[in-house]
Amino acid sequence: MSESTLYWQGGGIMMEILQPYIADYSYVGDITVMAMCIVILILLFQTYLHKTHQFRLLLGMIASIIGSCSSNMLFESYIRSGSSSAIYPYIFRMLHYLLLLSALFLYTQYLRDPLWMPGQMHRKYLFITIDTLIAGTIVDIIATRFKFGFYIDSDGLAHSSFNIFAVMSLPFIVTIFFLIINYRSRIIKQIFYSLMGVNIVSILMLSIQGYHNNSSYTNAACFFSVIGIMFMFHSNPYDIDTGAVSGIYLNDEIESTLEKGRNMILLCCSIKGFTTAVRQSNALRYEYHKFFRQNIKKGILYHFSGDRMVLTIKKQSNTNYNRQIEAMMNQFLQIHKQFGLKYKIIIMETMPEVLDVEDYQKALLFIEKNMRYNESHHVTPDDIIGFYDSGYILSQLEDIAARKSIDDERVEVYCQPVYNIAAGKYDTAEALMRLKLPKTGMVYPDQFIPLAEQNNIIHWLSMIILSKTCAAIRRFMDEGFEISRISVNFSVLDLRYDSFCSEVKEIIDHHGIPYDKIAMEITESRSSEDFHLMKQRVLQLRELGIKFYLDDFGTGYSNFERIMEIPFDIIKFDRIMLIGSSKSRSSGFMVSTFAQMFNRLNYSVLFEGVEDDSDEKKCISMNARYLQGYKYSRPIPINNLRRFLVSRSG
Known part of the structure; x- marks a missing residue:
């Protein structure tokens, strides 16, 4: 200067x-x-x-x-x-x-x-x-x-x-x-x-x-x-059309609100195909955007991927939030009647049961997965307990998969005996999976199977169950019990592994039992690709002598043409077929005709869900060969199957 x-x-x-x-x-x-x-x-x-x-x-x-x-x-x-x-x-x-x-x-x-x-x-x-x-x-x-x-x-x-x-x-x-x-x-x-x-x-x-x-x-x-x-x-997080903030900022607001000792309400709305639909329909865009802009005044709207939005409302005293939410729901349902998009709505308040700020979003996703479309749900403390239990179960599943121990004690085999009508005895059973975990105790399939499938862990569980079932069959044979076979459930996800057939063969060989002592239960898939893969796996393993069951016939998707292409040994009729047969004479005739048709085509028919003498009599009249259900036994530890089997020495 x-x-x-x-x-x-x-x-x-x-x-x-x-x-x-x-x-x-x-x-x-x-x-x-x-x-x-x-x-x-x-x-x-x-x-x-x-x-x-x-x-x-x-x-x-x-x-x-x-x-x-x-x-x-x-x-x-x-x-x-x-x-x-x-x-x-x-x-x-x-x-x-x-x-x-x-x-x-x-x-x-x-x-x-x-x-x-x-x-x-x-x-x-x-x-x-x-x-x-x-x-x-x-x-x-x-x-x-x-x-x-x-x-x-x-x-x-x-x-x-x-x-x-x-x-x-x-x-x-x-x-x-x-x-x-x-x-x-x-x-x-x-x-x-x-x-x-x-x-x-x-x-x-x-x-x-x-x-x-x-x-x-x-x-x-x-x-x-x-x-x-x-x-x-630090770019602008707002969505111009809806006034929504990017979902990555939701945790910040929850944390700030809780630090101030206040509570808030979270309204989560997931609308299937919303993003695509609003682009194609000006009327839909106008109505939904009007709805969002009107209700955003009550709080802050966050937008997430997957057509999911969360509206937060900070609670204040002397305010009837139930009435506000009810009015919003009525307004939303009016729009839904007009356009018919599928939705899931969850209403949740901040609560002490939620241990971490990040868990609010995770809990909403967990609850949403278990909901049907066009339903709304108010979150309760029991839902949060279920969410944390699910997280714990998933951590245990991940640990089981990481350890890769075929004898992992946390995976237990139960079974349900199957009654052979022609032989008049129990000579088969279905293996069922259970988890026994340190914190939760016994965990049933509906709690962990979806988690295992969603997180690509199911295959290792299937291999553990197969191995433990083979070990049980080996013991029964050594002890002189008559056992025709035990069936094990497999997912379509299992069949996608290139090594599936070799793994199955290796496990059966390891326990030294005949291949026909094992049956595999699989459910038909809608996917053409999965169907052809299933057919390939069945043909390859059937040459060894392994039996195959088509599980859950009568529920969901059934294609007779595809069923005829795969050489199943047994068709398992779901309990829904048994219930349906009692609704009317025509329904009973239809179910009976299905069973008779399969028998003539050399498929054996197994009815599940037999609960009393009336069910048993009806199934026998409809050409059943095998019966399974609570009339005979609830699921039991596989070692207890001895009580149902016939000893060759006896």
């Missing part, structure tokens, strides 16, 4: 300009930057952003720039106003530079997370920047004291020989560019180019300003860097 002198005298200022001390300056630059900072703060606090450490650093930068602008304008005002006090120009000048350098310091700290800076390296640059601030401040004070920097002499003349800010800011600028370039491989190229571009523009602006001996836009040049990181890392 060129040297100049200012004459300070009494209540006015007499200015003798030898060389202008004050570079060309306009208040417009700092006023504009301050206004933009305030606008950004308003926007930041009205959006639902993560209030992370990075966010707080961003706020610190903005606050530092606002302070720097204010100090600079006050400094310029005192210089120009002719104030009789000489101390304030020193204070405001120092504040201006320190706050501006603080903004640069916070900027270097902000870059730590996006650039994945190692802790040791971060501490190194932290010390460098702090040392620069301290050293620069000391140098400026010394320069003022010994009158080779900015100072006002005893005659009221102000002098300046060099720009201390340029000297102090140089290490920060070098550090910023070094960090961005050195760690560029850790960020995507778009962010790298953005950070480099914004900072280059800032440097160019400072250079052009210095060349023209102007100081109006120093704060603006620093402010550009703030704008850059705000756009790159």
